[in-house]
Amino acid sequence: MIQEALEKAVSEGKSVTKSGKIATYIPELSKANTEHIGACIKTVSGETYSAGDWQQPFTMQSISKTISLTLALQTAGYDKVFSKVGLEPTGDSFNSIVKLETRNPNPLNPMINAGAIATASCIPGDDPFKLFLDLARKLCLNENISLNTEVFLSEKRAGMRNRSMAYWMKSENIIEGDPEETLDLYFKMCSVNVNAGDLASWGVILANDGVNPYTGTRLIESWIARLVKTFMMTCGMYDGSGEFAIKIGIPSKSGVGGGILSSVEARMGIGVFNPSLDPKGNSVGGMRILESLSKSLGLHYFGGHTRDNLKDPI
Amino acid sequence: MIQEALEKAVSEGKSVTKSGKIATYIPELSKANTEHIGACIKTVSGETYSAGDWQQPFTMQSISKTISLTLALQTAGYDKVFSKVGLEPTGDSFNSIVKLETRNPNPLNPMINAGAIATASCIPGDDPFKLFLDLARKLCLNENISLNTEVFLSEKRAGMRNRSMAYWMKSENIIEGDPEETLDLYFKMCSVNVNAGDLASWGVILANDGVNPYTGTRLIESWIARLVKTFMMTCGMYDGSGEFAIKIGIPSKSGVGGGILSSVEARMGIGVFNPSLDPKGNSVGGMRILESLSKSLGLHYFGGHTRDNLKDPI
Amino acid sequence: MIQEALEKAVSEGKSVTKSGKIATYIPELSKANTEHIGACIKTVSGETYSAGDWQQPFTMQSISKTISLTLALQTAGYDKVFSKVGLEPTGDSFNSIVKLETRNPNPLNPMINAGAIATASCIPGDDPFKLFLDLARKLCLNENISLNTEVFLSEKRAGMRNRSMAYWMKSENIIEGDPEETLDLYFKMCSVNVNAGDLASWGVILANDGVNPYTGTRLIESWIARLVKTFMMTCGMYDGSGEFAIKIGIPSKSGVGGGILSSVEARMGIGVFNPSLDPKGNSVGGMRILESLSKSLGLHYFGGHTRDNLKDPI
């Protein structure tokens, strides 16, 4: 039944890919194929389901924010990270700088660009990207995850707005070290290649309270899993997070590479991929897949049952 | 065990009431006693637990936004309401007007004042307040719920910032009728007296998918319950919603009267009361009660188990 | 030579009236004829020149801000007025509310709507509008100046954004009395009928340091004339004030009725009229007339000589 629902969802997703657009502000990303679409589900009981282009690699982009936050909490600790960044959703777009001046020099949360850059700057050590890559491989259950150097260099060249935010935060002492080093780390983390299967692995570990469901080994502490999932719920889909929570109701984090990481509490992880984006930067085909699954499998956190679409306007 | 946890929680709440302040911007509210504190739990299986001043009446204030949204969705429908108001959290304070000019004339969500005023303006009929009162009585399972006229008149006199927002929205055609009529309705809804027991009733109905757990009667449609709970989760605690979601993780809506309505999916409704407020307008004692219950009873939506506080920084 | 320059200027103004639009947000104003165009010059040595529809009546609109500020300074005094309103240009549009929340509850200057409403609220007495009308008649040297009741009622009905600002300022205690009374006064002052000749009179009195050039009688104190002219220079043309200062360089105040009041220090007053407006609310034909006169008569305050347009890009 899950396989059937997944195939139906991917098929529905395919029907809407033309309504979005590829990310063009990072030149390398614009080479992706908007027709690529796929998804993978891994359950806490150990089953795997997949459909479409689930093995197609893409860069994590903002999805990396879930792993860099995990790493920062593990290494620098809760107090340090949240002395730099807040806990609140913003309602602004992912690359807005306004609130840093008008409201509070600290970025509102670690899921927007400014907040993720501030979070990255907390990670200690000589080679924080190696720590990130090691953690990403562990949490995605895939030793072959690696950097896409072309995308990294393209982001580094093009990322002027992120650079602007980093220097603003430097002027406010939120970033303590060299902003260019922090930006290099941030751009590298965004440029790590994964596929939908990798995201499903990370999602199911989150759903399973931080424990690898195949081995029973705890991979991250319970409170970090809880915190990451909460941020995914309140701020994971850019300034479309509220609507996504209402309509689909699955803690999720999207990236402009076209991926979405989802975690259904105590049930499953889901990875979806389609590089056709809506104006807020969320995957058009990916969101349709999740909407379909939420309804057919009853995945909304406040409605644990399948929905009668005839009577339900959302 | 629930009774024991509740009494411990109220006792912890008592210890922090001095750290907050009473609401003074509405003169009538400043008469409340910050030492009053109480809570009530009603479970989906039909049990009731209570402690402290749970029978003390207070005005709903912003908690009324959950019922007025329900009423607007029932009477005007989803499309009408969400042509006036958005679905996104804001990160701004409850009485901010800035985004109405800089971002979008529509208020970002129905849980902030501007959004609730716009939502109220959608409710049709000759006597929308009567509709509201009838619905509030039904959802709180208490036929005696009624208007606190002194508070209503005090809010009507003092509510200049709400009036400013209403006329701004009138200038943008978001409010269609007479702004003063809409404001009267809004102020009246805020000024309805309830107690913690009433909120526990409304909370358990939400937790039970809109169905009265004592009678099995459906009181509101499933999709409305789901939508209301989602807004409570993403925007229910003003600009402290994100931190509350991380630390406590229970869909909740607070009011500056000192009440908080909470709903634990498929398990229980909770009503808490303490009029000592933090700078964001949330009840200091009430939040402590909920934090205590979340930990002792395992109520966080992304951590369905009690927490080992020694290892957990949040 | 002045008459010739004036006729040429009005003729040039006629050629551009089609590029603007009539004000429509106040229904009564939309009845004006965008082809109407005229101007009048009165010199400190007592000569008068006129061309086109200079006798056509129109409502003062924002030009009234120069007289209401004068009245407030005369009656409430400098300290009182500038405890309510600032002295700075804004760069925002005339009806913006954002800075009242993000920067300072006091409006930035008395030439924007919020600031003029705050200024009006300072005028004491039982019938402040009578004081205004008396002063307007005195300063325009015309006893027949009177209220256009249709426009007043239309503004009162339509002025929701001004109403929003007034209530916001009430919530901040900037407006002390009843906001509706202040708004009535403000709308009435905006709705007083004048013609280009009346504005030329007021302009030449300002140019002559507050002294009636025909009689030698001082009508307003020197410091008030200086202050009003300075505001006209820095903030008189809405968010086009900077460009106007660069290109035309004459202290001026425009209104959405199509009038512009100008004062050339120690030389002349100018009144112009054409109800075709640019997107910032300034008269398209009127600005062209002033640009032509500035160049042909050498009226720019920082270039007291006629300009060789071939070599001069502005």
Next chain:
Amino acid sequence: MIQEALEKAVSEGKSVTKSGKIATYIPELSKANTEHIGACIKTVSGETYSAGDWQQPFTMQSISKTISLTLALQTAGYDKVFSKVGLEPTGDSFNSIVKLETRNPNPLNPMINAGAIATASCIPGDDPFKLFLDLARKLCLNENISLNTEVFLSEKRAGMRNRSMAYWMKSENIIEGDPEETLDLYFKMCSVNVNAGDLASWGVILANDGVNPYTGTRLIESWIARLVKTFMMTCGMYDGSGEFAIKIGIPSKSGVGGGILSSVEARMGIGVFNPSLDPKGNSVGGMRILESLSKSLGLHYFGGHTRDNLKDPI
């Protein structure tokens, strides 16, 4: 009489230097002595007056914006410069970034930091700083003007907020070349040493329509002098420009090094210096000197006569 007025003014200025603070955000600037105060006047008829520490060198800081704008207009032209930057005062502080996101990607005027950086980026050639230094020497009538390397390096290290703005404008294609090169140029121009006498020279050339009053040689075109003086009037004193225009009424440009450049149309140039700053970044002693001179010599552009302070509240 001018000498007497000048000495009185400097003496008055001395009495208020303790009420301000030295600039500390650029470490090198914090070494200045807040007791240093001096002024110089040069008239269009060729006389020079001076008092106090008028020969004390200091860095131009924002005063360089008048010369870099002149250079950009000479080399890149009016159309190019004003495709990058606007003509309007802002009401925001000199280092605000908010409007670049909320209103218009182009900075509002060339006198705020973002606008001056954008203006600097327009200056063509292999060594634009050499062009600037040559022009500064010519306009200050001093061949010995040179770069203060310590201040330049200190600004380059400390200027994170300016760097943030530059990268933001790069992301919007307002800056076309390498932001770091533009910033180097900008920081160097700010770090050129001058004294009050040099500023008086530049001021009198502006007052004399761009012509050297000692030789009769035209140094800059008339329209550029007019434009620079207008910007000094509307935006020259940061977010204190409006109050300065009302109270003092002399086109002026201040810098956080403690200098102020002033130009009294057709009469004189004034240079003042005192490194004690008010919260907006304007020299406390310098403004008092100018206020004293404005009153005693009748220098306000809209009140060409000395003032009777007893009757005049400003």
